[in-house]
């Protein structure tokens with residue numbers, strides 16, 4: 420297997436056993452990026468020199484026989500909405516085209532403590548608003564499985580980088596599905612953590628009550644490793660909480676594989692809920708078939724499958740599209756042409772500078788969201804829209820709470836279709852919004868969920884979503900791993916890696 424096809428555990432083992440050096444590993448990815456980024460356009464910025472000098476440091480540690488953490492020397496990619504000190508951070512927007520991050524986000528600090536090798540920053544929909552990465556001011560990312568199709572969004576650059584072997588793993592963010600949907604479209608694993616499990620300090624805010632940072636990886640096991648490294652309470656984010664999972668942080672730890680007894684202990688007495696509202700008209704029949712087949716496999720392995728109802732599901736999307744733009748309109752008020760980034764100085768007065776900078780700096784979708792949000796929050800409409808949406812959010816939360824009294828996890832599709840064609844939905848925002856129909860509820864309620872590949876329509880991957888109770892990331896990852904190891908030997912692009920790890 421080539422160096423660019425390794426999982427985290429494999430790369431770590433190779434480094435420790437000196438099968439290859441961190442420098443060779445890093446160079447292999449830089450070469451691959453050099454060769455392929457032009458066509459996939461996953462990266463907006465590549466930081467070759469700092470990646471190589473970091474890799475050199477790891478080699479020194481290894482040669483001094485020092486124990487290295489699991490993520491040490493492993494090349495990764497970071498969504499360009501997460502600050503990495505000294506590196507440009509654009510949020511996919513013209514307004515921040517030349518903005519240099521003045522400090523590290525907490526997740527980056529944590530990765531650096533593990534001596535991770537950061538290769539660069541990945542493309543995204545402007546300010547993470549979108550489902551296809553076509554809203555990037557710098558051009559769309561392409562799906563490595565089919566270059567005429569979108570990689571999903573908004574973390575499309577991160578998902579495409581992982582799927583195209585341009586990095587071992589990536590960080591994305593998920594406000595309404597932006598880790599899970601691109602992971603599904605690109606055939607990789609995405610974890611949206613419980614709200615508060617991962618610090619948002621140093622993440623450019625889109626909708627603060629919904630945003631979470633999470634891993635995009637090639638295997639479920641890798642998602643667990645990265646999640647453990649980045650999660651935990653942070654005094655700089657008051658919404659963050661201590662994770663129940665013991666952090667592996669600076670220690671190198673063996674990751675247990677999934678022997679039959681472990682598998683049995685996960686599946687035994689497992690109650691899986693399948694919400695009837697998630698199998699809707701308009702869903703692609705092939706996708707439905709693949710999801711149902713995956714669910715059936717869990718049943719055959721001994722899990723108890725129950726049809727459940729989440730009756731307020733139909734209101735989740737409209738509720739999300741009031742709350743997310745409202746929060747975004749407030750969060751994006753800071754981009755005024757004075758404090759950050761682009762400034763159009765030819766205005767006749769200060770207000771004119773604000774207006775012109777924002778008009779020139781923001782793209783169409785961002786402006787649409789700011790207008791929607793400002794309207795929903797304005798005097799006279801606040802009660803009718805924002806407040807009402809918050810009440811609906813509570814009803815959706817109650818649906819899940821009631822359901823989780825009866826089941827341990829909920830299985831659903833991630834998206835009604837596989838990756839769509841570039842340009843297919845960009846002219847019709849409402850159709851684009853519909854691709855989030857199965858993912859937004861999870862953010863409204865703050866739950867953890869993973870997306871991982873469970874089949875293909877032609878050459879296009881399809882993901883299964885497993886939603887868990889708050890802070891039960893470990894459980895949903897363990898459930899996902901069972902199907903991954905057992906069923907994907909032949910169909911996954913990373914099949915060898917998955918089976919061997």
Ligand code: GLN
Pocket residue numbers: 547548549550572573592593594595596597598625743855
């Ligand atoms: N596609 C959704 C939106 O456009 C979700 C975005 C996200 O999760 N960042 O808002």
